[in-house]
Amino acid sequence: MVAAAPSGKQPLPDMMTSIRIDKSGQVEIVDQLLLPHSVAWIPISTPEEAFDAIKSMKIRGAPAIASLAALSLKSYLSSSSRPSFASGEEAVEWVSKTCDYLQSSRPTAVNLGEAMDRIRSTLKQSTGADPENVVEKVKKVCEDVHEEDLERNMEMGRLGAEWLYKKRAGNGKKSLKVVTVCNTGSLATSGYGTAIGVITALFENDQLDTAYYAQTTPYHQGSRLTSLELTTLQIPACMICDTMLGSLFQHEDIDGVIVGADRVVKNGDTANKIGTYQAAVLAQRHSIPFMVVAPVTTIDLSLSTGADIHIEHRPSVEATQVRGLNVETGKLSVVRITPEGVGQGDKPWQRVYNPSFDVTPAELISCVVTEKGVAERKQGEKSIDVSSVC
Numbered sequence: 001m002v003a004a005a006p007s008g009k010q011p012l013p014d015m016m017t018s019i020r021i022d023k024s025g026q027v028e029i030v031d032q033l034l035l036p037h038s039v040a041w042i043p044i045s046t047p048e049e050a051f052d053a054i055k056s057m058k059i060r061g062a063p064a065i066a067s068l069a070a071l072s073l074k075s076y077l078s079s080s081s082r083p084s085f086a087s088g089e090e091a092v093e094w095v096s097k098t099c100d101y102l103q104s105s106r107p108t109a110v111n112l113g114e115a116m117d118r119i120r121s122t123l124k125q126s127t128g129a130d131p132e133n134v135v136e137k138v139k140k141v142c143e144d145v146h147e148e149d150l151e152r153n154m155e156m157g158r159l160g161a162e163w164l165y166k167k168r169a170g171n172g173k174k175s176l177k178v179v180t181v182c183n184t185g186s187l188a189t190s191g192y193g194t195a196i197g198v199i200t201a202l203f204e205n206d207q208l209d210t211a212y213y214a215q216t217t218p219y220h221q222g223s224r225l226t227s228l229e230l231t232t233l234q235i236p237a238c239m240i241c242d243t244m245l246g247s248l249f250q251h252e253d254i255d256g257v258i259v260g261a262d263r264v265v266k267n268g269d270t271a272n273k274i275g276t277y278q279a280a281v282l283a284q285r286h287s288i289p290f291m292v293v294a295p296v297t298t299i300d301l302s303l304s305t306g307a308d309i310h311i312e313h314r315p316s317v318e319a320t321q322v323r324g325l326n327v328e329t330g331k332l333s334v335v336r337i338t339p340e341g342v343g344q345g346d347k348p349w350q351r352v353y354n355p356s357f358d359v360t361p362a363e364l365i366s367c368v369v370t371e372k373g374v375a376e377r378k379q380g381e382k383s384i385d386v387s388s389v390c
Contacts (some may be wrong), residue, residue, distance in 0.1 A: 017190075018186070026374065032058055032195065037324070050104045051104075060187020060188060061184065062112070062294075065105070065109060066109070069103075070146060071142060071143070072102070073138070077095075084386070100116075108312045110297070115297070117308070146190055149191070149295065150191040151371075152297075156198070156369055157197030159369055160369040165290055176256065177252060178224065178255055180214070181275055182275070182276075185197070193229075200234065208236065213230070215239060215241045242278065255288070256287050257288055258293060259273075259292055260273075265307055265386075267302040268375070268384030269364050270365060271311065278362075291369060295370055298370075311355050312356045316343030318350050321336050322337055363377070367382055370389065
């Protein structure tokens with residue numbers, strides 16, 4: 001896929017993608033657990049296969065998992081193996097239950113719930129319709145969920161880059177140094193990316209000096225995917241461990257921390273990949289703008305504060321093992337990095353605290369960027385009016 005940059009200048013190099021659809025309509029995803037050393041495409045034909053891919057983190061990124069869930073439903077409804085519905089009501093009931101099932105795969109990411117709600121809304125408008133009419137309407141919504149994401153990302157990239165450059169450029173400074181956490185690029189979305197979309201827009205406009213990307217927990221491998229994407233785009237970048245952020249902020253003139261989100265609630269509190277909160281604390285200590293970049297589908301006005309966000313905890317094994325390339329054999333390996341028994345029982349010494357996300361309070365966030373604009377936190381206030389950009 002070749003994506004034109006938001007400025008309309010020369011097209012960027014081919015971007016990686018986590019989802020592809022062949023001419024026959026077969027949906028495939030790249031197994032992100034094997035990246036960056038091995039690229040393996042997995043066919044996804046049923047909601048059950050999508051559930052497994054999302055739950056096991058073969059695909060990750062709030063927009064991407066919403067797209068896959070919707071596309072898996074469309075694919076299955078287009079296949080000869082789908083149920084035969086005797087009535088429109090029967091079709092509505094089956095689709096509704098399938099939406100509930102898919103949504104349960106990653107409860108923290110609001111994009112998935114928003115996508116399923118769009119389908120549910122279509123079901124409510126299909127009362128009395130014949131079954132095939134219901135199926136066709138649902139398939140159209142599923143397709144829209146996927147296709148609309150790329151356009152949103154490119155607009156966010158443009159808006160976010162403009163906001164940060166206006167804030168930090170000047171007095172002889174023409175290019176910025178920025179930090180990001182986890183992966184928010186084309187692999188985590190339907191294309192271009194959210195936070196990495198802003199970085200890409202800065203780069204394309206010759207406004208980027210260096211993009212630093214923080215390594216979080218071993219299994220999440222966000223920095224490895226970010227490294228793969230930035231290398232593909234030939235963007236100047238540098239990997240750091242999240243424990244080194246404080247040192248980086250002390251010794252480098254960092255212009256902004258740019259992150260994505262799995263859920264942004266009414267007051268601006270934001271759930272994102274574990275490690276984001278501490279980056280925000282350190283950014284405020286060093287007077288560095290902290291930006292959250294996410295589509296309107298990530299904003300959840302039904303929740304008042306971050307205390308209401310359900311935080312998913314991952315299996316203990318994910319914090320006790322790492323997967324990578326064995327430099328001696330040249331093959332992929334899984335290696336235990338903790339003593340035997342840790343994460344394998346309920347005894348006090350075996351327990352593992354392994355949340356996927358943390359919540360960053362709005363008072364630590366400088367602005368929230370969506371495709372509809374930039375909501376900036378006003379000086380002295382502890383919340384952000386995100387309703388203005390959704």
